[in-house]
Amino acid sequence: MFNGLANWWDNAELWLAQLWFPAQFVLVIAVLGPLCLGAAWLIDRIVDRVAALFRPGRDGDCSSQ
Template identity: 40%
Template sequence: MSGILNWWDGVELWLSGLGFVAQTAIVMPVVLVLAYGAAVLLDGALGNGIQLLHRVRHDDEDAR
């Protein structure tokens, strides 16, 4: 774990030494990819949850 933390400290120092425009050009693609991945995962989870709720409601209506 200390190896990862040392690596991250080096990256952080390198990044903080860059100018604002360079920092933005490096950080924004990473943040956008992570946000897109989170959105895809949440969309899939919520979509499956909604389908499950529809199935449960439909089964309840058939039982009446």
């Protein structure tokens, strides 16, 4: 199984390396763009939830000052 996967990966890598550079760029952007946007959205949601845990409540001491 791993041998077949390694052969497939080698063929895909060879195909990509032999492409014209602008085609490589477009292909990489088409794949990495959505992946990076999704990762950024996920990280933003996680940070918001963690920050909400440490944020003082509406009745907290900070609002009475």
